[in-house]
Amino acid sequence: MAGNPMKALLEQLSLRYKLTLAALAVEAVMLGFLIANGVQFTTQVLQKQAAQRVEEIARTMEAALLAPLMQRDDASVHDIIESLRNDGGLKMIEVRDSSNRVVWRAGRGGEETDFALTRPVDFSGQHYGEFRLVLSGDFIREARAR
Numbered sequence: 001m002a003g004n005p006m007k008a009l010l011e012q013l014s015l016r017y018k019l020t021l022a023a024l025a026v027e028a029v030m031l032g033f034l035i036a037n038g039v040q041f042t043t044q045v046l047q048k049q050a051a052q053r054v055e056e057i058a059r060t061m062e063a064a065l066l067a068p069l070m071q072r073d074d075a076s077v078h079d080i081i082e083s084l085r086n087d088g089g090l091k092m093i094e095v096r097d098s099s100n101r102v103v104w105r106a107g108r109g110g111e112e113t114d115f116a117l118t119r120p121v122d123f124s125g126q127h128y129g130e131f132r133l134v135l136s137g138d139f140i141r142e143a144r145a146r
Helices: 007-012 015-071 075-086 139-146
Strands: 090-097 102-107 115-123 126-135
Touching: 015 075, 015 090, 015 115, 015 126, 015 139, 075 090, 075 102
Parallel strands: none
Antiparallel strands: 090 102, 090 126, 115 126
16 A cells, blocks of 8 residues: 655654744745735835826926916927926826817827826916826836846
């Protein structure tokens, strides 16, 4: 009658070795939990930083776009968008005027991991338009992969 070779091996080991193996198994499980928790924490921190970055860019852009949208100066809107897009690492910026006409759009966005924000451009109760920003979420995927 052939028995289970693993069971036979364990029966031959002393109590000291059995306890050592059990301790190593517990440590391996705990290490796995620590790694998973670290990855989750890192992802949350990166997402929070990305949301804050988009919010900061939005505040800057709102102030910068107010005058050109009030004056219907599409060329100035274009210049502002291109400078922010190149310097801010944004994937997409779209600006609409008060009649919802697209004044300028640069780039593309809309992946599930991207951070998008739409903000109106208002002043003294008057609506002058709105803009949409999309910040790439690729850095979170890269950090998670690492």
